[in-house]
Amino acid sequence: MRRFIGRDRELSVLGxxxxxxxxxxxxxxxxxxxVLMRGRRRVGKSRLVEEFLRRTETPYLFFTAAGGTAKDELTGLLDAVARSTLPERELFSEETPAQWNAALRLLAEILPEDSPSVVVIDEVPCLMDRIDAFEGMLRRAWDRLLSRKPVLLLLVGSDLSVMEAxxxxxxxxxxxxxxxxxxPLSPADIGEMLDLSPAAALDAALVTGGLPLICAEWRAGADIWEFLRDSLDNxxxxxxxxxxxxxAAEFPPQTMSREVLRAIGAGERTFTNIARAAGGIAHTTLARATDALTEKRVVAAELPLSLRPSRERRYRVADPYLRFWLAFLDPHMSEIERMRGDLTLSRIREQWTSWRGRAIEPLVRESLACLLPDGLLPATPVIGGYWTRGNDVEIDLVCADRQPVANQLLFLGSxxxxxxxxxxxxxxxxxxxHxxxxxDGPVPLVAVSRNGVSCSGLQATYSPEELIGAWRRG
Structure with a gap:
């Protein structure tokens, strides 16, 4: 098993x-x-909690909802209690509560009175969806019983909008x-885990999205093409x-959101082009689909950042790994399944440089937000990009005091x-x-380059090493 990498901030919060x-x-x-813990599926929430429990060495219950009926979920809870390390867990098998209210009351009774314990309920949105009045029952159990015990209750969920609600x-x-x-794991964590150079670690972040399960299959020291060859052969x-x-967990295959997401993943960025690529769907249908995708944080809908208002909204897949998968893997899954991943790999090689050039932009913006201020540039209240309808003017980096219409531009960059x-x-x-x-103002100019800068006249320049360093600071 790989050693546990990163998550220092999260472990500190839980600690x-x-x-x-x-x-x-x-x-x-x-x-x-x-603690209400949320994060996208497969981002490593459960592994983080398991590591926290291992380090804490205290009695705990870890229950994961499975998306079944209320009765099935209750059976799952009873089984989790039986397998827990709570000292009075035998009481559950003796009394066998038949309702969720009773189960929560009994759970509170078996928690230690004078020593700490931890109760983890994973995939809470499933319980909210399948159990009538679950939130009300949870509130009553917490207010009257659970909070009066020395317990850390971790409520974990993958549906970001539901967990926020x-x-x-x-x-x-x-x-x-x-x-x-x-x-996800930061680019710095990925580089440390996989023994990669800063530039290679940023490439790996674009492919894996920092998802621990995917990173775990990347052989330490292997370059991106070795990893892709191995993955496409499996x-x-x-x-x-x-x-x-x-x-599949968030959007059933028959929903229009999947078709819209595929269009955006294929590179379509404007409302009109997405509608056309998704089969000419009606604008009202597309609006509902894009709203659902943005609400779940799967898609980002962005406006140009400048001193003037604009209606030129652009869409992009928010998660780097999903963006890569939609662009290169999903359209050719039948090819991969018939063991011709070599054709897919060749196609990725041909398109990699141009695809990466745009895919790296959000990651660079996040990195600068972690890095600044640094003595050369100020802190970044807002950092985005600018474009016109015809793309005759495009600026990769726009830092301003607010968005989408700024009072002041702090710097522009490429x-x-x-x-x-x-x-x-x-x-x-x-x-x-541009x-x-x-x-008309002398707004400072900056450059971010993978392979150095060979000119003067810039306020600041940034390399892969400095971008990775920003994540170590953050």
């Missing part, structure tokens, strides 16, 4: 919550603490727990199957992500020309 429980045990009226002001469980977001590799499993070509005077001239199209 602090647990320490608060430990400190209050036996001395406070309500020593219990609750759980803590909204008009819902029963409002303000009962602290929210915690678990993202029809059940995590790279091939993870996306389909995640999408990204050049080629192995054998540096950012040169021609690139700088193009950036200066700056003049959106402002």
């Amino acid at each position: 602090s919550a647990f320490q608060a429980v430990r400190d209050a045990a036996g001395s406070a009226a309500q020593p219990g603490q609750c 759980l803590n909204s002001h008009d819902r029963p469980f409002h303000e009962r727990g602290r929210e915690m977001v678990v993202g 029809p059940i590799s995590a790279l091939l199957v993870s996306a389909e499993r995640s999408l 990204i050049k992500w080629l192995e054998n070509s540096s950012f040169d005077s021609h690139d700088l001239a193009a950036l200066q020309k 700056r003049a199209a959106i402002t």
